[in-house]
Amino acid sequence: MIKKSVFALLSFVLLGNTASVLAQTEPEDIAMLSDEYQDSFYESLKQKGIENYDKAILSLEKCIQLKPNDAVAYFELGKNYLWLKEYRNAQISFEKATQLNPKNKWYWLGIYDVSFETKNYLLAIETIQKIIPFDEEYKDDLISLYMITNQFDKALFTINEMNDKFGKSEDRERYKMQILSQGPYQNAEIDNLIVQIKQNPKEESNYVNLIFLYSKNNETDKAVEVTKQLAKEIPDSEWAQVSLFKVYLDQNQADKAIKSMNTILSSSKIDSKIKHRTLNEFLIYVNKNPQYAADLEKAIGYFDNDKEVDVAKEVGKFYHSKNQLENAIKYYEKDLKTNSDTDRETNLLLLEVYAKAKQFEPMTKRAMTMIEVYPSQPQFYYYAGLGSNQLQQFKNAKTVLEMGLDYVVEDIILEANFNIQLGEAYNGLGDVKKKEFYFSKGNELLKQKK
The missing domain is CATH 1.25.40.10 (Tetratricopeptide repeat domain)
Structure with missing residues (x-):
């Protein structure tokens, strides 16, 4: 996921924030602007505000005639060309602004947005590397660009670097999992996690990630050993149950899996996304092993007050897709009883299943x-x-x-x-x-x- 500097937020930060640009201009320079320049400049802002970008450009060109080395005018010119999707002219204008004032982050971001909008990712990488000295958190953008251009070695290195300095983030962890799903990178990450655990044996997430990788490689014995190590270092860890649950399911040890699942679902530490994933894995298991339907029913009860996902509805959709109509009806009715009896989507789904049944x-x-x-x-x-x-x-x-x-x-x-x-x-x-x-x-x- 690209950060806030991308074109998606351009209108809020980059295209609308003239004040932040002027704030980086010396006050005495502003004071020296002629009345004619000021009139033309503010006319351009007015025209841009009502989306008359062509007229705004004419006013800015007049500003540049009056003050040929004014970076602010070139920056504004670039923004208007960007709105008109005249990308070449926008890039030329932003580049001129950076030449006149290379220390202004927003000017470089103008080039970055043009490059990203035109999918010129090599230029985007080159530009974001010039922005990073102003704000190191823009390395998250660099990671995204490395992912887009399949430069996974560089992405993984930068992810680990950012994690060490700023702590882990959801986007970085998602990218990391995407990289590690491609076998060649897993061994390097396994080695990295082993080192991290030795350096900081009380950090749960490193154990969890290592267990995940061992499980993915079907190295179950190693995964169990790491889980035991986690339990030894952090005896009350609930996170250990996340990986143990999957191990138990794979080994068809249902009673142990259910015990771990209930620990996960009742935990206040484990986030809802992991809980939803755990329930979904158990749902798939119960579909093949219906004798554990009562345990599924109990598990769904943990989500009765979930404001993010209507879990009973999603379970109903699962059974609906499998044409298991009685189960679909059961969970659609449960959702309507637990949440809103008048939910339009759930009622239409339930009526469809009633008709089929x-x-x-x-x-x-x-x-x-x-x-x-x-x-x-x-x-x-x-x-x-x-x-x-x-x-x-x-x-x-x-x-x-x-x-x-x-x-x-x-x-x-x-x-x-x-x-x-x-x-x-x-x-x-x-x-x-x-x-x-x-x-x-x-x-x-x-x-x-x-």
């Missing part, structure tokens, strides 16, 4: 309830009509389907299904003429989609 009575009841909550959502009318037809409540089917059809917009398949269900409703009511009309209309719509 031919559970038409609860499907119809829920769809009718959701029509009251979302009166302009056509899918709820459709499921209510479909269920009513299956329950031979043809009059109700006709009513809700005719109401819902008015809300269908630019969805040919849904419109076709509405017409087919209306045909079913009129067939049940004995109106052959309207039955044929709606069936015919539904089939014509389906032909349009092919």
Whole structure:
């Protein structure tokens, strides 16, 4: 992930922060600017503010005529060219600004943003190396560029360097795992972690990362040994359970895996992403070993107050994708009960599964309830009509389907299904003429989609 200097935040920091640029200009220089220069300069800012970049450029060119060696004007010129995507002119303007004042970080960042926007990553690397002396944290950008250009040796070296100086970060660890997933780099990192553990035996994360690498290389015995070492150095470590859990699962030692999992999920130290990953691994295991479904149910309970992820819904989606309809229904219903009973996405997923499972009575009841909550959502009318037809409540089917059809917009398949269900409703009511009309209309719509 590229840092804040990238084009994504350009409008906030680089393109909008004229004050920060002027702050780096000597006050006496500003005071000496002529009225004509000032009028032209502030006219350019006004035009840029209303996105008249061509007019802003004309005003800045006048500034440069009045003061040919003014770095600020060239910098502003570059920003306006960048907004117009005239990248060559933008780069020339930023380069001129750096030539006039090489000690201003923002001028170099202008070149950097042009190079990144044009995917000229070699120039971006060259430029960011000139920015780093101003702010060493921009080495995180350098790491990202090394990753993009597949310079993994340099990336790994810089990651370790930054970790040592500033501590680990989520992005660096993600890049590191990406590099280490390519076998040739794992041995070097294993050696590095062994050294780190010797130097600082109380740092949990080094043990965890080493256990991960040994497990990935199928060196289970070594992974277990490191886990034992971690337990010895840090007896109350909960992090040890993260790796032990995976080891136990791989060895099909379910009871030990479940014990480790419960320790992980109840821990206040282990972050939610690792907890979600642990649950997901256990979910996959239970899918093959359904005798542990009760333990899965208990595990999901740890996430009842999770504000980031609706875990029960995600479990429902998993079973949904496996066409295990009863389990999908169970967890969708659990999610609606635990979180919001009116969540639109979960209700639509549940109705879809009800339909596949031919559970038409609860499907119809829920769809009718959701029509009251979302009166302009056509899918709820459709499921209510479909269920009513299956329950031979043809009059109700006709009513809700005719109401819902008015809300269908630019969805040919849904419109076709509405017409087919209306045909079913009129067939049940004995109106052959309207039955044929709606069936015919539904089939014509389906032909349009092919």
